[in-house]
Amino acid sequence: MGAREACGVVGAYSSRGVDVTPKILKGLEALQHRGQESWGIAVDSKPVFRKMGLAFNWYNYAQELAGYKGPSGIGHVRYSTKGRSNLDNAQPVQIGSEFSIAHNGTIVNAEQIAQAVSGVYKGKCGTDTKAAGYRLLQILREENDWFYAFERLSKELVGSYSFVILNRRGEVFAVRDPRGYRPLCLGVHQKSRTYVVASESCALSAIDAEFLRDIEPGEMVRLGGKQRGLESFRFAPKQETAYCSFEYTYFAHPSSKINGISVYGARKKVGRTLAKRHRMRGDVVIPVPDSARPAALGYSVESGIPMDEGLMKDRYRRKGSIRSFIEPRQSGREEVVKRIIPIREVIEKKEVIVVDDSVVRGTSSKIIVDSLKKAGAKKVRMVVTFPPISHPCYMGVDFPSREELLAHEVANGDNSIPTIAKKVGKAIGVEEFYYNDIDGLSQAIGLPKSSMCFACINGDYSKLGIDPGFRTKKEMKA
Ligand code: SF4
Structure with a gap:
């Protein structure tokens, strides 16, 4: 998020x-x-x-x-x-x-x-x-x-x-x-x-x-x-096409069909794939609402661990009903996330597996993990359906500048996904943390890797036809 x-x-x-x-x-x-x-x-x-x-x-x-x-x-x-x-x-x-x-x-x-x-x-x-x-x-x-x-x-x-x-x-x-x-x-x-x-x-x-x-x-x-x-x-x-892979895990509405692929079906399959690759201990699987819900269901079906709604959006206040990404200011985004309310009955004394769609700055994830712990979770583990985002997007998505991306910050030159996952998991305070990777994502979506864009993951902007050169936070806002 x-x-x-x-x-x-x-x-x-x-x-x-x-x-x-x-x-x-x-x-x-x-x-x-x-x-x-x-x-x-x-x-x-x-x-x-x-x-x-x-x-x-x-x-x-x-x-x-x-x-x-x-x-x-x-x-x-x-x-x-x-x-x-x-x-x-x-x-x-x-x-x-x-x-x-x-x-x-x-x-x-x-x-x-x-x-x-x-x-x-x-x-x-x-x-x-x-x-x-x-x-x-x-x-x-x-x-x-x-x-x-x-x-x-x-x-x-x-x-x-x-x-x-x-x-x-x-x-x-x-x-x-x-x-x-x-x-x-x-x-x-x-x-x-x-x-x-x-x-x-x-x-x-x-x-x-x-x-x-x-x-x-x-x-x-x-x-x-x-x-x-x-x-x-x-x-x-x-x-060769460059369909945005992030549409499938986050942006698009689950009821939509994009490039012949059902977004809901793709998300659920991503969850199943992740459960096969990263099976974790847990009493309950909970999605970060709303876009991770089908993936959490997929994880639950594949792992046999029940899914429940441990986090609910407060739909009666304006900030709770909207998505965090649309808030122009970071403070506004955090406010949206704070309006995601944990359900104590689902979480208390449980080992919780949280399924989220992405980690960008990491601030939202940290707020969610803290709120789960406050609500009595015994242990929190997390799996993320989109691989580490370590490069900005120049193709229509307003990711922050590189220096603000948590995966880039913690990688410190070592871009292996398990290493980044370990460090991100530590930064947001979870017991275990896993990311999807590009192979897992394209398999679950059902489109060849060569037909999609993964530039925010691997920094390959060749299909864009220019070398964007990375801009600082100040330059991005100019
Ligand atoms: S860089 Fe990422 S968000 Fe932007 S179009 Fe490519 S896959 Fe989508």
Whole structure:
């Protein structure tokens, strides 16, 4: 726990002219776990509608939103990886009068792109999305064709992106970067003949849309247009993918299917794999809520040790109901974790096996271990479904700078997982501590290692195409 995700996107187009705004809003609610800092929609040719806070608060703006009706639109929930957390940087972003754009990912060379667009956009490109959007506008004016314009832009962009775009003709575009770092899928709501694109299939389920397929890495689809249907364009040749492995253990909603893999199934299998490899003594297996729950179940089934809910989120206070990673400040994240309440009846006088999804700074884990001990646990052991995170992510996830990552700090040059596990276990105060490794993770997910990204584990950024160079805490915040 302790990482932050960067955004969820939705786009919809109805060939029957049915208003898509309610579907976009429901889709955003379903993607809330991907970003809780701000939300927004763009519908028809109205100015973008953006607010800070949670998407389900849209009920409070029902009157203002009454004018936002149309057969096509896009939406976004945000957590910032680039740009400050304020309304000005909320998305979708309006690009001139031509289009609005929303983005999940990180454009690593945003500054370079921003310099190239100074002739088009006089303001400051506060986010990587704005920079990419204005550069797209610049190319579009030369090419006059969306597909070819994006093909040209893609050759300049370094990083990860799942974009949704709404142009002034009411066409919706969905684009996924050639490596497929971040997810993006396509569905259809048959009754209203509405095509829907979304970061995750849980958003399709929320609006009763049928899942059709993932958007392919390097693919751009147009919803609407002359054919009033769906067109697909490949803007980059097929290449080895780099699907984010962390989506499967932490970010994505368990009900989602990403790149053909059920997130819930993958998490449960990770738990089973870990029980086979790291069988520990214990009276009860307890998950750190919520994302580790299926893995804890898998561990319990495989080991025969019963699972119970020894830690509950306090859902009646705001901080307890949200995920720790979305809190912009470390103090806020700790507050979220403190709202995870131990159930004494489950823990007292027991040897407890805790299953968690990740250790980033280690502060959250330490708070949880301390609270279990205070609640009377005889012994606490821990297993973590994601391998040690010792490198920052430059592909859409806001991990801290390297110096803040506990695994990096304790490794001190020795990167063997058992050594790191021993030291991390000692730092957070548990009896025994185990990490998953890359082989175990890819086997459990069911995708070949070569198709996924593990850069935050092994520091291999080769698929990104640049050497990011590690930044200090101060530089990361700049
Ligand atoms: S570096 Fe880690 S979090 Fe970032 S895309 Fe790769 S696997 Fe995902």
